[in-house]
Amino acid sequence: MTLPLRPDLAGLTPYGAPQLDVVARLNVNENPYAPPAVVVDAIATAVRQAASGLNRYPDRDALELRGDLASYLAVESQADFLAAENIWAANGSNEVMLHLHQAFGGPGRKVLSFAPTYSMYPEYARDTLTDYETLPRRADFTLDVDAAVKAIEELEPVMVIVASPNNPTGTALPLSETERLCAAVAKVPGGSLLVIDEAYAEFRRHGVPSALSLLPDHPELVVSRTMSKAFAMAGGRLGYLAAALEVVDALQIVRLPYHLSAITQASARAALAHHRDLQAQVDEIRAERDETVAWLREQGYTVADTDANFALFGPFEDREKVFQGMLERGVLIRVTGPEGWLRVSIGTPQEMALFRSALVEVVA
């Protein structure tokens, strides 16, 4: 059969890391801890209640959920200036980002990001026929803001996307640099948005501020978050962003009606009500992250400074071989980032002990 597939999609394979049943799954930056029993119970109760109304479409605007997300950000990042109407939510931050591209991207429009970064960024652009351009990060994976400002002036992108902390490097963008990017984006004729993807924000080290604090003074700023990581809800599929009302209004145009199921809304709200119960896990992951980084450095590896729940380390002459050796020992990590580097998501203390002993064996 001849498929009328778009020529630019011919021969491409779907994005996705291996889903393997091994002892230590440390390859997609999931939270290694199952939601605590109190959260599981709250979700089960909320879903049961929602199930009795499943003959009706869900709240199309998900206003209660968006209100809960705003309340959470007020506590987590002191962003007490946000109303439900400043929040947009969708099935994972992947869908949030796709909505941004559907509303603001398109043929003849450019998005700018900074490599190495999250591998889905070029795909959102491709799927919406948007041009995707990157500038290289510095050798230590920080942003060359002078070069970025110059590129924004020259390219006039509709969106500039910075993951902070960045995937796969863990690098956070300092607030002063975010402000400089905001200023550059605000000057683009025809308008432009600075999207800070804070999927991993809750894991940031103490004292590293969220870009959310800049929102009141910067209508061109969009801050994206997810419940997939800190909330241990990757399977729940709930991502969201905070932005000016006009941005959220524009996103409503491209969303499918009832895109967030009643089950998704109910389970996300139940988890949000228990965000304090999940904080202990986040603290443990942070501590384990810092210990892992220190250990890797003691072993002589270079490790990118990380504010996320993963670490990029290297260099390896043959990273595929190390990846395979680790996998044979039940430890699934990720071949990603520049040649020679590997990424490990932070697991439980037991998983990280296995990671350490496997790595020592593999490189021996």
Ligand code: PMP
């Ligand atoms: N942004 C970044 C930087 C990510 O690493 C990820 C997940 N790996 C996402 C967004 C998407 O996450 P989700 O769709 O689960 O919210």
